[in-house]
Amino acid sequence: MLNIADTLHTWCRAARPFALATVVQVSGSAPLPVGTALAVDADGNAVGSVSGGCVEGAVYELCQQILKSGEPPTRARFGYSDDDAFAVGLTCGGELDVLVQRIDPAGLPHLTSALEEVASGHPVALAQIIDGPEELLGRTLRVTGDDSAPDGTLGREDWDRAVAAQARALLRASRTGRLEVGGEATTCPQRLSVLVHTHASRPRMLIFGAVDFAGALSEIGRFLGYRVTVCDARPVFATIARFPHADDVVADWPHRYLAATDVDARTAVCVLTHDAKFDIPLLRLALSLPVGYVGAMGSRRTHAHRLELLREAGVPREHIARLRSPIGLNLGARTPEETALSIAAEITAHAHQGSGTPLTGSTGPIHPRQ
Template structure:
C-alpha cells in the first residue's frame, strides 16, 4: 500500500473512508509485486494499480462494493482464462490474489502515523493480516523506524486476540524494515502465541539505499542522475576539490572532497549500498577497493579496461586481499551493451546493479524460458 502513500495520507488526514485493494499473492508473470495497492474513495476517485491495467475495472467494482456496503474484507483471484477471451483476467498468464477492505481513518490512527513517517522520508512499516480467521482479516499494525509500535484501536475479541502474537509480528516486521524489504510472514499456529496460523503482509518504507560513486568524472555525472532516478541516495566523492563540486553533479545528494578510502571508512553503508569506482587510477582504486571489498555492501564495481582490471587484481592480491573478496568485484563494471557515451555507460552500470540485486542473469529475455518476473523471498 505504500506505493500510494501520499494520497492515502491525504485521505486519512481528511478522515475520508476508502476501500483498499492489496496484491497479497502472485504467481507466474503477474505484472506487479505483492504489496502493490489500489484505493477508491467514496467519491469514486481511484489511485494506484494492482495489475497494470488487466483487471483494474473488476477490482474497482469490488472496492466500491466493499466501501458502500461496509462489508468485511474480501479476497478475489485473477488469472488468465483460455475459455473466454473477454473474461476478466491477466493477459500475461500469471495469477494474483487481491484483498479488498474498507479503511476508516478514524479507527486507524496507527496508519496515519506510519504514512506521516513515509511522507517525511523516515523508515516505517505496516503489517496487514491477509490470511487467517475472518474476523482478523485486514487488521493492521504500524511500526516506525525508531522501534515504536502503533496499533489500530479495536475492542472486543479482535483486540484481545492481537496481543498474544503481536511481539512475533513486530520482530519480523522490524527485521524486514532493516533490510528494506516487504514480504509475507507466518505467525501463530501454536499454543504459546496464537492457535490459528496467520499470514501477515509487511509493507515497508525504508530509507533510500546508497550509491557511492568515486571519481568526479563525466561518467559519474550520468551515473548520479540515473542512480537518483532509481531511488538511491547518491554521493559523489573525489580527492580533488576542484572537480568535486555540487555544480558539476547537480543530481547527487551530496558531493564530498576527500580521499575515497578515507571517506568510505567513515561513512555508513549496508547490504543495499552500491559502490561504483570510476577513477581507474591505482593510487585511488587500490586502497578504496581494499576497503570496499571488506565491507558488507551489496555491490562493488570498478571501471577500466581488461588490462587495467588484470593489473588491479595483481595489486589487490599483493595487498593480501582474499580471493573470496576479489570474487565480489564487478570489473570491468557494467553489462555488455556496447556503451560508448557517459549516458550509455551509466545505463550499463545501473543495469548490472539491478541484475545483481535481483540475482538475475542480465541476458536478453528472448534467450530465456519461464517467468519473466523474478520473485525474491524475504
C-alpha cells in the same frame, strides 16, 4: 501499499475514506509483487496498480463497491485469461489474490502515523491481516525499528508482540514478508496470515570520481530510488553545480570517506576514477565491507593492472572475486548516459540475481519466485 504512500498520506490527513486493494499472494508470472496496492477514493480517483493493467478495471469496480456499501474486507482471485479480449484475468498466465477493504482514516491514527513516517523517509513497518477470521481481516499494526510498543492491534496482545518482533527483523532486512500467527490448539486455535509492508531508508549508491559518467549515473541512480553520493578528492570537480541529481557531493579522499560513512548490504559502490592512487586503497576497503555491489570502470588493460595491484596490496582472492570490472553490462554503450544505463542494469541484475541476458530466446519464468 507503501508504493502509493504519498497519496494515501494525503487522503488520511484529509480524513478522506478510500478503498484499498492489496496484492496478498501471487503465483506464476504475475506482473507485480505482493504488497503492491491500488486505492480509490469517494470521488473515483485511483492511484497505484495491482496487475500492470490486466485486471485493473475489475479491481477498481470492486473497490468502488466496497467503499460505497461499507461491506467487510474481501479477497478476490484473478487467474489466467486466454485471448478472449473481454475476459477478466491475467494474460501472462499467473495468478494473484487481492484483499480489498474500506479504510476510514479517522479511526486509524496509527495508519496515518505510518504513512507520515514513510513521507518523512523514516523506517517503518505496517503489518496487515490478510487471512483469518472475517472480523479481523484487514486490521493493521504499525511497527517502528526501535523497541517502542506497536500502534494499533491485530486483536490480541500476544499476536501484536509476536508480529512486532518479526516485523522489526523484516524491517532491518528491508523486506516485505508474510507471517503466520496462532494455530496452537490449546493456547490460540485461530490462525492468522499477516503481510508485513516495510519502508526502510533508501539504499545508497556511492559514486567515486567526479567525471561525466558520474553525472549520468547519479541521475539514473536517483531515478531508481538510491540515495546518491558523489565523492572526489578534488574540490574543483566535486561541486553541487556539476552533480545536481546527487543527494550529497563530497570533497574527500575516496577511501577516507568510505571508511567514515554508513553502508549496508543494499549499498552499491561505483568506482569511476580509474586512477590507481585513488582506486587501490578504495577498492581494498570496499571489497572488505558487507556492501551489495562493487564495480570499477576501466579498460581490459586497466582491469588487469588493477587486479595485479590489488594482489600486491594483499587483498584476499575471495574479496577480489566480488569486484565487477570492467563495470556494467555489455550494451555497446558509448555515451555517459548509455554507460550509466549499463552500470545500473548490472546493479539491478546483481541485486535480483538476474542473468542480464535477453529475455528473447530464454526459457523459464520472467519473475522467478523469490
